[in-house]
Amino acid sequence: MRASLEELPTPAPLVDLARLRRNAEAMLDRARAWGVRLRPHVKTHKCPEIGRLQHGGRIGPVTVSTLAEAEGFALAGFQDLTYAVPIEPGKFARAFALARRVRLQLVSDDADAASALASASERAGLRVPVFVEIDCGDRRCGVDPEAPVAAELARRIAESPSLELAGILTHAGHAYDARGADEIGRIARQECETSVRFAGRLRAEGIPVPEISLGSTPTMTHAEDLPGATEIRPGNYVFFDAFQAVRGSCGWNDCALTVLAAVVHRDSARVVVDAGAIALSKDLGPAREDSRAGYGRVLDRNGADTGLRVARVSQEHGEIDLPPGADPSAFPVGSRLRILVNHACLTAAQHAGYWVLEKEAAVDFWPVVRGW
Numbered sequence: 001m002r003a004s005l006e007e008l009p010t011p012a013p014l015v016d017l018a019r020l021r022r023n024a025e026a027m028l029d030r031a032r033a034w035g036v037r038l039r040p041h042v043k044t045h046k047c048p049e050i051g052r053l054q055h056g057g058r059i060g061p062v063t064v065s066t067l068a069e070a071e072g073f074a075l076a077g078f079q080d081l082t083y084a085v086p087i088e089p090g091k092f093a094r095a096f097a098l099a100r101r102v103r104l105q106l107v108s109d110d111a112d113a114a115s116a117l118a119s120a121s122e123r124a125g126l127r128v129p130v131f132v133e134i135d136c137g138d139r140r141c142g143v144d145p146e147a148p149v150a151a152e153l154a155r156r157i158a159e160s161p162s163l164e165l166a167g168i169l170t171h172a173g174h175a176y177d178a179r180g181a182d183e184i185g186r187i188a189r190q191e192c193e194t195s196v197r198f199a200g201r202l203r204a205e206g207i208p209v210p211e212i213s214l215g216s217t218p219t220m221t222h223a224e225d226l227p228g229a230t231e232i233r234p235g236n237y238v239f240f241d242a243f244q245a246v247r248g249s250c251g252w253n254d255c256a257l258t259v260l261a262a263v264v265h266r267d268s269a270r271v272v273v274d275a276g277a278i279a280l281s282k283d284l285g286p287a288r289e290d291s292r293a294g295y296g297r298v299l300d301r302n303g304a305d306t307g308l309r310v311a312r313v314s315q316e317h318g319e320i321d322l323p324p325g326a327d328p329s330a331f332p333v334g335s336r337l338r339i340l341v342n343h344a345c346l347t348a349a350q351h352a353g354y355w356v357l358e359k360e361a362a363v364d365f366w367p368v369v370r371g372w
């Protein structure tokens with residue numbers, strides 16, 4: 001297929017294929033240079049085509065954040081998946097059904113949940129690989145690696161006949177609150193050192209730790225090396241977005257996801273497009289650094305920055321304020337603009353797939369796996 005931007009139904013998520021490939025290759029190169037496996041987090045795009053592209057066009061290991069993603073990627077041929085949200089009993093049966101077909105690694109930070117998992121997997125006749133999630137400073141999930149319960153959890157998993165200790169997993173989400181490259185670099189070191197230190201303690205107690213899995217987009221774009229880690233799980237890097245550009249994880253010309261929108265109203269003060277909160281998300285992205293950021297940067301149909309921002313959103317409307325004296329005739333109703341989004345993962349999750357953009361025309365549509 002080949003469709004011009006005027007022919008696409010709006011709002012339409014566009015992925016720039018050249019940028020997507022470049023971002024994917026750059027992270028593959030980093031992983032190779034560090035000697036670690038890349039297990040990209042596909043929650044960013046939920047799209048098997050992009051998952052393959054992240055592995056240079058092949059099937060490779062991936063991280064997922066929903067069982068729907070796990071099932072969808074398994075159906076597309078992906079064989080090695082980590083479901084990187086702590087498992088809870090309501091999801092055991094569905095996870096086990098999938099674990100009979102592919103390697104599905106689970107995560108736990110809770111002794112009771114891990115015991116329940118051990119009993120259920122024994123009843124199901126399965127041996128399930130489980131990571132112990134540790135908290136390296138994010139304070140979201142993960143057990144405190146300094147607390148005795150952390151090593152106890154790892155030991156219980158390692159000694160259970162129906163579980164396999166896959167390793168240690170951590171996520172340095174606090175890198176998203178860091179100010180500047182130095183602080184992100186420091187968090188990247190902390191993420192790695194905390195994990196390696198805990199693995200060292202377990203190994204000293206005779207508990208084998210095969211994998212040390214870590215890495216987000218900010219930490220993996222600012223880390224210098226990762227001594228002791230075995231795999232990295234960045235996700236957002238394949239799209240990047242306004243937040244990552246402002247934080248120095250990428251340049252503006254690396255951002256691969258934009259939303260094509262049509263002008264539905266104009267007056268002397270404003271242009272309104274058909275991309276609102278649902279098409280863009282309400283994430284304020286780099287608001288701390290850029291008080292004008294609003295809900296996204298307004299680009300022209302060719303991707304050039306107009307200097308305008310989406311100032312307000314309602315469900316299906318995006319309002320763009322014009323500077324005093326601007327000529328609204330430059331924005332006829334029906335003309336197309338592109339919004340460079342604040343947080344690509346949240347925007348992407350709203351859409352059924354992506355129009356693949358090559359040389360300013362859509363050449364394909366890649367569907368995504370939605371839901372939970």
Ligand SMILES: Cc1ncc(COP(=O)(O)O)c(C=O)c1O
Nearest residue numbers: 041084171216217233234235236
């Ligand atoms: C457990 C886990 N691993 C990896 C990632 C990927 O991080 P990023 O989106 O910064 O690339 C996330 C993102 O939230 C995550 O929750």
